[in-house]
Amino acid sequence: MALRHAVLAVLLDGEYSGYQLAKIFDVSCSNFWYAVPQQLYAELTKLERAGLIAGRQVIQHDRPNKRLFTVTPAGLAELAAFAAVPSKPSSIREDLLVMVQAVDRLDPAPVIAQLEERAVIAAAKVELFDRMLRQLRGDLTEETFLRESDRIGPYLTCLRGRGFEQENREWCERVAALLRARAPVSS
Amino acid sequence: MALRHAVLAVLLDGEYSGYQLAKIFDVSCSNFWYAVPQQLYAELTKLERAGLIAGRQVIQHDRPNKRLFTVTPAGLAELAAFAAVPSKPSSIREDLLVMVQAVDRLDPAPVIAQLEERAVIAAAKVELFDRMLRQLRGDLTEETFLRESDRIGPYLTCLRGRGFEQENREWCERVAALLRARAPVSS
DNA sequence: CAGGAATAGTCATATCATTGAGTATGGTTC
DNA sequence: GAACCATACTCAATGATATGACTATTCCTG
Numbered sequence: 001m002a003l004r005h006a007v008l009a010v011l012l013d014g015e016y017s018g019y020q021l022a023k024i025f026d027v028s029c030s031n032f033w034y035a036v037p038q039q040l041y042a043e044l045t046k047l048e049r050a051g052l053i054a055g056r057q058v059i060q061h062d063r064p065n066k067r068l069f070t071v072t073p074a075g076l077a078e079l080a081a082f083a084a085v086p087s088k089p090s091s092i093r094e095d096l097l098v099m100v101q102a103v104d105r106l107d108p109a110p111v112i113a114q115l116e117e118r119a120v121i122a123a124a125k126v127e128l129f130d131r132m133l134r135q136l137r138g139d140l141t142e143e144t145f146l147r148e149s150d151r152i153g154p155y156l157t158c159l160r161g162r163g164f165e166q167e168n169r170e171w172c173e174r175v176a177a178l179l180r181a182r183a184p185v186s187s
Numbered sequence: 188m189a190l191r192h193a194v195l196a197v198l199l200d201g202e203y204s205g206y207q208l209a210k211i212f213d214v215s216c217s218n219f220w221y222a223v224p225q226q227l228y229a230e231l232t233k234l235e236r237a238g239l240i241a242g243r244q245v246i247q248h249d250r251p252n253k254r255l256f257t258v259t260p261a262g263l264a265e266l267a268a269f270a271a272v273p274s275k276p277s278s279i280r281e282d283l284l285v286m287v288q289a290v291d292r293l294d295p296a297p298v299i300a301q302l303e304e305r306a307v308i309a310a311a312k313v314e315l316f317d318r319m320l321r322q323l324r325g326d327l328t329e330e331t332f333l334r335e336s337d338r339i340g341p342y343l344t345c346l347r348g349r350g351f352e353q354e355n356r357e358w359c360e361r362v363a364a365l366l367r368a369r370a371p372v373s374s
Numbered sequence: 375c376a377g378g379a380a381t382a383g384t385c386a387t388a389t390c391a392t393t394g395a396g397t398a399t400g401g402t403t404c
Numbered sequence: 405g406a407a408c409c410a411t412a413c414t415c416a417a418t419g420a421t422a423t424g425a426c427t428a429t430t431c432c433t434g
Contacts, residue, residue: 002280002282002285005282005285005289006285006288007288008289009288009289010288010291010294012288012289012291016340028279030279030285031279031284032279032281032284032285032288033278033279033280033281033284033285034279034280036276041191054217062263071257072189076292079289079292079293080293080294081288081300082282082285083289083290083293083294083297083298083316084297085277085285086282086301086304087282087286088282089281089283089305089308090280090281090282091217091220092217092218092219092220092221092277092281092348092351093189093220093221093275093277094219094220094276094277095189095192095218095269095275095277095342096218096274097218097219097344097347098189098192098193098196098269099196099269099274100219100339100340100343100344100347101193101196101197101199101219101340101341101344102192102195102199102266103270103339103340103343104199104267104337104338104339104340105199105263106263106265106266106267106270107270110270114270114273114274116278117273121276132230143307146365147369148365150260150291151291152290152291152365153287153288153289153290154288155364156287156289156290156365157284157288157333159358160284160287160358161279162297163354163357163358164279164351164354167351167354168351170350171346171347171350178333178339178343181334182334
């Protein structure tokens with residue numbers, strides 16, 4: 001029952017189609033939730049049936065028609081109710097950490113390779129988030145923007161995503177260098 | 188197919204019963220994977236049937252009997268195969284972030300309360316991880332331990348857990364303070 | 375004009391995860 | 405001695421997620 005709230009939260013920003021949502025929720029740029037398109041289309045159907053969002057058909061001539069969705073007052077109330085109940089911390093589940101946990105008893109080479117690859121990915125995401133942040137705050141300083149803008153939610157979640165990826169990158173680089181130094185391998 | 192590898196990775200450290208594993212995988216101290224007891228018992232059954240772990244019955248007189256499990260050579264091979272295939276980054280899914288994403292259109296009071304609560308929880312986990320790290324490295328310095336010990340996997344994952352919670356704490360505190368400053372509320 | 379990419383979406387299925395309720399034993403505390 | 409907690413584990417039902425295969429349209433490129 002949480003994907004639905006993530007969808008509602010994103011639709012607060014404006015009308016989106018399932019396809020557009022799919023891009024927002026994609027791994028490459030989702031800073032607070034991830035979902036595949038199929039999940040989103042299914043969720044949109046449920047949300048519409050529940051009266052929490054309203055869809056309208058848009059006829060297009062240059063590409064397939066689409067349906068754009070907006071949050072209804074009932075949807076906003078649902079979000080408010082969601083925000084009112086205490087949430088549990090999300091659980092950590094990361095394959096790469098499992099590998100590092102076991103690395104003493106395994107060949108470290110593939111683990112090192114993955115750590116280095118992940119560090120690069122994390123660095124790219126940090127840069128992506130930096131671009132998103134700059135775009136969101138326009139020509140204001142961060143401080144001014146956060147004090148005065150009336151739409152800071154996406155900026156704040158983006159900050160969290162940036163912090164996570166920065167941490168991730170530093171850890172991956174440190175661990176990779178360490179494992180390399182301990183067991184000099186060719187790869 | 189990832190819980191199974193997490194279980195194998197933990198069982199590398201020694202014999203454990205399902206009940207002991209359940210404690211290790213509990214939210215309060217799991218730094219790289221989380222699972223409820225029922226999942227673990229089910230997974231242990233599957234792993235034993237697949238020959239990846241071996242269990243032995245231990246008769247106890249002061250409390251119920253238990254079964255202790257160890258990784259078999261086949262299990263170690265399975266872990267090695269797992270570490271060899273590239274893993275996907277885990278997806279972010281955090282209720283609290285969904286709330287912050289939507290906070291501009293909601294009453295900020297309950298969100299602020301949850302952020303402050305979460306900051307306290309994160310701070311407690313940082314301290315817990317610090318204690319675990321100290322215990323793991325004994326009287327060695329971190330640098331010496333990481334260079335010379337032959338069991339650094341758990342230490343490294345613990346470092347990642349600490350970094351995550353530290354980041355989390357700082358973000359929660361900052362965002363809570365910011366939202367408080369923007370909309371002075373009673374709560 | 376064939377092939378591929380982008381847009382826009384659907385269906386089916388299998389596995390995974392969550393939740394709640396149980397069973398059983400022994401020790402401790404009030 | 406009743407209640408409660410810790411150990412140790414099981415079963416069942418539901419809900420969420422992941423995976424793969426599909427349909428359809430239009431635009432752009434070679």
